[in-house]
Amino acid sequence: xxxxxxxxxxxxxxxxxxxxxxxxxxxxxxxxxxxxxxxxxxxxxxxxxxxxxxxxxxxxxxxxxxxxxxxxxxxxxxxxxxxxxxxxxxxxxxxxxxxxxxxxxxxxxxxxxxxxxxxxxxxxxxxxxxxxxxxxxxxxxxxxxxxxxxxxxxxxxxxxxxxxxxxxxxxxxxxxxxxxxxxxxxxxxxxxxxxxxxxxxxxxxxxxxxxxxxxxxxxxxxxxxxxxxxxxxxxxxxxxxxxxxxxxxxxxxxxxxxxxxxxxxxxxxxxxxxxxxxxxxxxxxxxxxxxxxxxxxxxxxxxxxxxxx
Amino acid sequence: xxxxxxxxxxxxxxxxxxxxxxxxxxxxxxxxxxxxxxxxxxxxxxxxxxxxxxxxxxxxxxxxxxxxxxxxxxxxxxxxxxxxxxxxxxxxxxxxxxxxxxxxxxxxxxxxxxxxxxxxxxxxxxxxxxxxxxxxxxxxxxxxxxxxxxxxxxxxxxxxxxxxxxxxxxxxxxxxxxxxxxxxxxxxxxxxxxxxxxxxxxxxxxxxxxxxxxxxxxxxxxxxxxxxxxxxxxxxxxxxxxxxxxxxxxxxxxxxxxxxxxxxxxxxxxxxxxxxxxxxxxxxxxxxxxxxxxxxxxxxxxxxxxxxxxxxxxxxxxxxxxxxxxxxxxxxxxxxxxxxxxxxxxxxxxxxxxxxxxxxxxxxxxxxxxxxxxxxxxxxxxxxxxxxxxxxxxxxxxxxxxxxxxxx
Numbered sequence: 001x002x003x004x005x006x007x008x009x010x011x012x013x014x015x016x017x018x019x020x021x022x023x024x025x026x027x028x029x030x031x032x033x034x035x036x037x038x039x040x041x042x043x044x045x046x047x048x049x050x051x052x053x054x055x056x057x058x059x060x061x062x063x064x065x066x067x068x069x070x071x072x073x074x075x076x077x078x079x080x081x082x083x084x085x086x087x088x089x090x091x092x093x094x095x096x097x098x099x100x101x102x103x104x105x106x107x108x109x110x111x112x113x114x115x116x117x118x119x120x121x122x123x124x125x126x127x128x129x130x131x132x133x134x135x136x137x138x139x140x141x142x143x144x145x146x147x148x149x150x151x152x153x154x155x156x157x158x159x160x161x162x163x164x165x166x167x168x169x170x171x172x173x174x175x176x177x178x179x180x181x182x183x184x185x186x187x188x189x190x191x192x193x194x195x196x197x198x199x200x201x202x203x204x205x206x207x208x209x210x211x212x213x214x215x216x217x218x219x220x221x222x223x224x225x226x227x228x229x230x231x232x233x234x235x236x237x238x239x240x241x242x243x244x245x246x247x248x249x250x251x252x253x254x255x256x257x258x259x260x261x262x263x264x265x266x267x268x269x270x271x272x273x274x275x276x277x278x279x280x281x282x283x284x285x286x287x288x289x290x291x292x293x294x295x296x297x298x299x300x301x302x303x304x305x306x307x308x309x
Numbered sequence: 310x311x312x313x314x315x316x317x318x319x320x321x322x323x324x325x326x327x328x329x330x331x332x333x334x335x336x337x338x339x340x341x342x343x344x345x346x347x348x349x350x351x352x353x354x355x356x357x358x359x360x361x362x363x364x365x366x367x368x369x370x371x372x373x374x375x376x377x378x379x380x381x382x383x384x385x386x387x388x389x390x391x392x393x394x395x396x397x398x399x400x401x402x403x404x405x406x407x408x409x410x411x412x413x414x415x416x417x418x419x420x421x422x423x424x425x426x427x428x429x430x431x432x433x434x435x436x437x438x439x440x441x442x443x444x445x446x447x448x449x450x451x452x453x454x455x456x457x458x459x460x461x462x463x464x465x466x467x468x469x470x471x472x473x474x475x476x477x478x479x480x481x482x483x484x485x486x487x488x489x490x491x492x493x494x495x496x497x498x499x500x501x502x503x504x505x506x507x508x509x510x511x512x513x514x515x516x517x518x519x520x521x522x523x524x525x526x527x528x529x530x531x532x533x534x535x536x537x538x539x540x541x542x543x544x545x546x547x548x549x550x551x552x553x554x555x556x557x558x559x560x561x562x563x564x565x566x567x568x569x570x571x572x573x574x575x576x577x578x579x580x581x582x583x584x585x586x587x588x589x590x591x592x593x594x595x596x597x598x599x600x601x602x603x604x605x606x607x608x609x610x611x612x613x614x615x616x617x618x619x620x621x622x623x624x625x626x627x628x629x630x631x632x633x634x635x636x637x638x639x640x641x642x643x644x645x646x647x648x649x650x651x652x653x654x655x656x657x658x659x660x661x662x663x664x665x666x667x668x669x670x671x672x673x674x675x676x677x678x679x680x681x682x683x684x685x686x687x688x689x690x691x692x693x694x695x696x697x698x699x700x701x702x703x704x705x706x707x708x709x710x711x712x713x714x715x716x717x
Contacts, residue, residue: 074640095621
């Protein structure tokens, strides 16, 4: 009888320690770029082991997948993607080595905007590179959309790790509160601006969701290359638009070549007003190491440039 | 003459399913077609056949023995004939038109392009960024063709001058042209001219940067943002930067076998990684960004030929002289599977003796077997033989064009 009890106790101890070990093993999560990596870290906390494929200050559009990316994808439990054809490399990467992971598209449920002209341009090494897509992928530039991303992440984590679901949902709820406060802060900052000073210029057309949410208008060159024959005419057209719409500031972007912006700034007689963070966070020691800091930095920079003179 | 598939009922096609997809019109069809081009070892000719229906075949006379390269997105096959100072071109008869969410395939008969290139010993061919470049090893120049024009049958070369004739290559990278550079030291007889490295030029051949040292540079491939080439001291990698090409030499580490180098590189199309030869019985996986940059794969016998799988970018195949085909996992840098597919072919003897060559055709590896007069069809899934295609003579160099697309 005592042996039998000892055996049960031993089995229970083994089962308990196995369970504890299972609980201790974090969820392997791959996030395609830094902004959704930050969302994942907020929701997952210490229950996930996070790998971000495209890091700070890097352009996801031109990312060339590496062997380490393929290995991470193959070992992932959950892969978080933006979708809307933002991560052009992902299909190739999955083809390289496959993945059994659940692939979550974080823009599911977002009211997306169609992309005028079927795409937008990035400026890399002085050249315009077209990013084709039927829908504008930069949905995170509106904080209410970011909350949808966070809900989708919590759902993906819950599906992969039911035991941790309560923790994920609690983290998501806490973070959603912080996002609500951020949203209010940005609206207040923009509301304080003169109504005739609400237009700025950026290199690539990544702020249309910000524009729709907060009412700041963004102009951007479409396909203008500093190397191309069309430069003079296209830049002249943009300069006219800058003057017509009384654009008050020109911003560089952390992922874009600044040469074109410097040319436009010279010709428009406007100074470069700073750097906005569009498709990637900054490095940890920069002004936008996480999403909330990024949006706060962008809103502050825009508000400072457009404030009444 | 190209014609739409709808009018080409006699062509060998694989019609996979009646409808392409539910969200497409029901008269769209999903078509997969691979066309195989085989150069004979002894007779100056190329045989082409459709893999799914090998009786659909064509023969193209050439001037000499050919090395075959699919170029211009597979619309054309270049037949480089180094010993005959000639490059001929064959329109593959298969072309694709990208529509974002799908691509259309257009199929017709293959046809030789009347115009050809001639010059002293054309050898390395580079097909990158819409340009097809032939280096003339004894000419002191390269010739550049526009890939799009070539796909339309136009052979209109632009000459790129080099300071000295040598066995090298010229390749476009960003706004620059990169050319191998030869030493100006005197050589005796047929000795090859020493090669020093790589340098950037403008399109007219004027220097646009300093020499990047890469002793005995040989073998070039593109993958992702990088061009890589083998050197005596390591692998030279180059990528386009805001201020011109950015070079980085990756020295061979001490844990690789010593006294050998890489000189033939293949670049993966899906992930940024290269597979190179390394000594007669080795391969090396080269990661241009992350460490370790080199991972060595020891082969059980000397290597005959190797190829990468464009459909599974982390997979390669290598045939060894015992007649075994090995599947290579580039991510693990190891042999994942092996199977006997031909009789042994010794690597002793002349480098150009008739030995098998490999190419990928979707989910098959096609392998020439010169002594058997066959092209063997091997399944990528399990390396089993799916069938053989008899080819007259001694089938040797091989190239494949085609793929999957939609017809409307």
